Amino acid sequence: MVLFNGSILTAKKDSFETNIIKFKQLNIDLKDLQADTIIFPKLQETSTHDLTMCLMGRNFNITNCKEGTKKEIVTTLNRRLVLPLYIPIIALLCSFLLIENKRQKKRFINQYSVFTxxxxxxxxxxxxxxYTGLSKIISLIFLTTPLLLILFLYFLLIYQTSRDITSK
Structure with a gap:
């Protein structure tokens, strides 16, 4: 590493004395130093395709594909692929706020119940x-929950809106 036109300031703890070293060019040899940087990419930085291939047993020289990381791979894949399915659930829950209520008190309760x-x-x-990487049952529950909730909330919303329309 080469530095140009600079200065190095050093201060001693026990005194208020400061030493200043000025330089025009400073050459620093860093090849013998070890860095604390990460050499291998983290599991979160590995592509979904590579993680899926690793989980299926077709690891083609993937650095993070070891037997001990299978649980973390399942958790990472669930976070990437299944967790976004929970967003439509929140959208369907919030759409219950659009249904018109006759009484204002009931609307207040509806707002807090949707938030909760x-x-x-x-x-x-x-x-x-x-915990999805620990058990296949937990992974299956995590996968089926958003699908069932989306269907349930969608049909409940259709029922509520049709009931609201027929009562007018």
């Missing part, structure tokens, strides 16, 4: 995703 249920869904998703 949405928060609990997000909390559930974040808590259970940590």
């Amino acid at each position: 249920i949405s928060f609990l869904v997000l909390l559930y998703a974040e808590l259970i995703i940590r």
